[in-house]
Amino acid sequence: MEDVARLAGVSxxxxxxxxxxxxxxxxxxxxxxLQAAQSLSxxxxxxxxxxxxxxxxxxxxxxxxxxxxxFGQIVAGAESVLREHSLDLLLYNLGDIPARQRFxxxxxxxxxxDAVLTVAMQFTDAELSALGSLGVPIVAVGHDVPGAGCVRIxxxxxxxxxxxxxxxxxxxxxxxxxxxxxxxxxxxxxxxRRRAYVETLAKAGVPLSEDLVISVPHGMDGGEQxxxxxxxxxxxxxxxxAESDELAFGxxxxxxxxxxxxxxxxxxxxxxxALLDLTTVRQRVFEQGVLAAGMLRRAMTTNGWxxxxxxxxTTLVLRASTWPAxxxxxxxx
Amino acid sequence: MEDVARLAGVSxxxxxxxxxxxxxxxxxxxxxxLQAAQSLSxxxxxxxxxxxxxxxxxxxxxxxxxxxxxFGQIVAGAESVLREHSLDLLLYNLGDIPARQRFxxxxxxxxxxDAVLTVAMQFTDAELSALGSLGVPIVAVGHDVPGAGCVRIxxxxxxxxxxxxxxxxxxxxxxxxxxxxxxxxxxxxxxxRRRAYVETLAKAGVPLSEDLVISVPHGMDGGEQxxxxxxxxxxxxxxxxAESDELAFGxxxxxxxxxxxxxxxxxxxxxxxALLDLTTVRQRVFEQGVLAAGMLRRAMTTNGWxxxxxxxxTTLVLRASTWPAxxxxxxxx
DNA sequence: TTGTAAGCGTTATCAA
DNA sequence: TTGATAACGCTTACAA
Numbered sequence: 001m002e003d004v005a006r007l008a009g010v011s012x013x014x015x016x017x018x019x020x021x022x023x024x025x026x027x028x029x030x031x032x033x034l035q036a037a038q039s040l041s042x043x044x045x046x047x048x049x050x051x052x053x054x055x056x057x058x059x060x061x062x063x064x065x066x067x068x069x070x071f072g073q074i075v076a077g078a079e080s081v082l083r084e085h086s087l088d089l090l091l092y093n094l095g096d097i098p099a100r101q102r103f104x105x106x107x108x109x110x111x112x113x114d115a116v117l118t119v120a121m122q123f124t125d126a127e128l129s130a131l132g133s134l135g136v137p138i139v140a141v142g143h144d145v146p147g148a149g150c151v152r153i154x155x156x157x158x159x160x161x162x163x164x165x166x167x168x169x170x171x172x173x174x175x176x177x178x179x180x181x182x183x184x185x186x187x188x189x190x191x192x193r194r195r196a197y198v199e200t201l202a203k204a205g206v207p208l209s210e211d212l213v214i215s216v217p218h219g220m221d222g223g224e225q226x227x228x229x230x231x232x233x234x235x236x237x238x239x240x241x242a243e244s245d246e247l248a249f250g251x252x253x254x255x256x257x258x259x260x261x262x263x264x265x266x267x268x269x270x271x272x273x274a275l276l277d278l279t280t281v282r283q284r285v286f287e288q289g290v291l292a293a294g295m296l297r298r299a300m301t302t303n304g305w306x307x308x309x310x311x312x313x314t315t316l317v318l319r320a321s322t323w324p325a326x327x328x329x330x331x332x333x
Numbered sequence: 334m335e336d337v338a339r340l341a342g343v344s345x346x347x348x349x350x351x352x353x354x355x356x357x358x359x360x361x362x363x364x365x366x367l368q369a370a371q372s373l374s375x376x377x378x379x380x381x382x383x384x385x386x387x388x389x390x391x392x393x394x395x396x397x398x399x400x401x402x403x404f405g406q407i408v409a410g411a412e413s414v415l416r417e418h419s420l421d422l423l424l425y426n427l428g429d430i431p432a433r434q435r436f437x438x439x440x441x442x443x444x445x446x447d448a449v450l451t452v453a454m455q456f457t458d459a460e461l462s463a464l465g466s467l468g469v470p471i472v473a474v475g476h477d478v479p480g481a482g483c484v485r486i487x488x489x490x491x492x493x494x495x496x497x498x499x500x501x502x503x504x505x506x507x508x509x510x511x512x513x514x515x516x517x518x519x520x521x522x523x524x525x526r527r528r529a530y531v532e533t534l535a536k537a538g539v540p541l542s543e544d545l546v547i548s549v550p551h552g553m554d555g556g557e558q559x560x561x562x563x564x565x566x567x568x569x570x571x572x573x574x575a576e577s578d579e580l581a582f583g584x585x586x587x588x589x590x591x592x593x594x595x596x597x598x599x600x601x602x603x604x605x606x607a608l609l610d611l612t613t614v615r616q617r618v619f620e621q622g623v624l625a626a627g628m629l630r631r632a633m634t635t636n637g638w639x640x641x642x643x644x645x646x647t648t649l650v651l652r653a654s655t656w657p658a659x660x661x662x663x664x665x666x
Numbered sequence: 667t668t669g670t671a672a673g674c675g676t677t678a679t680c681a682a
Numbered sequence: 683t684t685g686a687t688a689a690c691g692c693t694t695a696c697a698a
Binding site for chain 3: 010011012013014017024025026029048050051052053054111
Binding site: 043045046047048050051056066067072076079083086088089090091093106107108110111112220249250252253271272274275276 | 376378379380381383384389399400405409412416419421422423424426439440441443444445553582583585586604605607608609
């Protein structure tokens with residue numbers, strides 16, 4: 001920066017002002033400085049600048065499973081808007097216990113980020129207060145954090161739509177594929193969707209049965225395993241609601257391999273769901289990431305920002321993986 | 334840090350030494366410092382430290398299409414090892430022309446990273462020299478960069494295996510689905526796989542035909558569109574080699590919708606390929622990211638590091654999407 | 667509108 | 683083994 005100042009015949013303070021586009025610089029001076037910077041192909045050192053201002057220009061993003069489609073989409077969405085505003089994104093993947101303990105033990109985000117985005121996490125009170133101690137705004141996607149902004153769908157209502165769809169098709173034995181994680185903890189989403197399942201069936205007068213709800217680790221393999229277990233029941237379900245499309249893919253795979261026929265509905269509308277003809281509940285995931293990042297930006301720039309709430313719509317997408325109960329029953333009988 | 338020093342009754346220099354685990358600190362002093370830091374729940378400010386040392390502790394990662402499965406896997410693999418060594422990863426997605434121009438125009442990586450990882454990019458000479466001007470080690474995955482380390486498969490040989498598989502099944506009209514991008518530039522991978530297609534068919538004495546090679550934008554939609562075009566040919570192919578599994582998925586979708594039967598082989602072994610019974614060439618993508626990051630670390634820590642080369646194996650995975658030419662021909666005739 | 671100079675929170679050199 | 687102290691490269695009162 002000194003070189004630029006010298007070349008332009010001004011002080012480093014003026015160079016700094018010019019490069020940051022501050023208003024109080026004479027046009028003629030500005031031109032000279034910009035030209036000097038250009039000719040020396042100079043860029044400011046971000047770290048020095050961050051040290052001096054105390055603003056980190058980075059956002060911390062906390063997800064439980066970075067490799068799942070849903071989280072990938074959220075992160076991609078957020079990234080796209082953060083990048084536009086030259087904000088860095090620091091990703092923390094807290095899927096397993098050690099990672100999580102390390103994270104909350106040393107809180108590597110301290111002094112490191114201007115804001116935090118958390119996605120579909122289930123925090124303990126201790127973890128929440130640790131996050132709070134960072135002293136930066138928080139936005140949560142897919143779950144609630146007290147005092148934080150929030151972008152989400154109405155999980156219970158959306159899942160109820162899915163289950164109701166199966167009921168409307170005349171199904172009376174309806175299974176569910178749910179998930180648990182390493183810590184044997186259920187993510188908020190799993191809770192909400194299971195609740196919807198129970199409530200919807202109860203309201204429809206469809207008998208509930210413990211056997212019909214299978215909890216597995218998330219993913220295609222989990223889905224496959226769950227469907228296989230459902231198929232071994234003495235009275236297997238005629239329809240199954242899977243907590244996510246990836247689970248549903250696994251379920252479809254099990255059905256194909258065993259040659260059995262069970263209606264399957266998923267949740268998310270994964271990009272491959274159309275190919276597999278999977279009936280599902282669509283949510284705009286990437287867009288939730290975009291909106292969350294926008295909120296984050298507002299939180300960082302507005303002082304006295306108050307947490308906002310955004311509720312995104314969902315749609316039932318009908319495809320060929322669900323059909324009326326009667327059709328197959330007659331065919332099989 | 335001053336507070337910690339005061340509490341421990343030492344100088345900031347000693348605190349710094351202790352916290353970085355330097356050897357020349359008395360055990361007793363070390364304990365006192367660590368305890369003081371602990372009780373004040375103090376962490377060093379990464380930016381101040383980076384400014385002082387000049388080391389950024391971050392790696393820049395350049396990809397053309399962050400949202401594709403392949404690139405996601407590479408990045409995830411790299412991230413997992415970088416994280417372990419508390420290195421930050423800064424992702425740049427250079428898919429479209431503006432992003433690319435901005436990137437090479439201002440080179441936001443300057444003064445910003447200790448090393449660079451590039452994935453399956455096709456750089457111009459100007460871009461290469463811009464990268465070189467960063468003065469940091471570079472590792473390339475899936476393509477060559479002069480003077481850089483390299484992790485890759487033998488693309489030509491692997492693709493040849495795929496095409497040869499179709500030839501061995503007796504196919505004589507073999508199509509290919511290839512890709513181009515926004516800039517109408519072909520990624521290195523597209524080049525290599527097309528070359529393998531041409532060479533393998535030539536060697537096998539199978540007639541080549543321009544019509545049988547369709548170039549589309551990457552993705553399921555592209556694959557679907559390409560297969561539809563192939564099907565409208567007066568003499569459509571009996572087998573098709575798709576440059577990637579995602580393209581192959583689209584091709585399968587087109588076949589299903591039209592009720593036609595064409596053997597399809599993909600490339601990658603995407604996690605959903607088994608579900609779709611897609612014959613393909615498997616490469617361990619995540620692992621390539623892991624190995625590249627390892628190489629990067631060596632490059633950053635070893636001085637006088639000389640570029641390494643890693644060639645990863647591939648496997649032909651036989652599934653139900655390819656079959657002998659005769660079977661269907663007879664059936665159709 | 668511009669310049670001077672004091673931070674920002676570390677690390678590193680040199681003495682002690 | 684430890685402590686002063688000068689960088690590191692920028693920002694920002696405060697003055698001019």
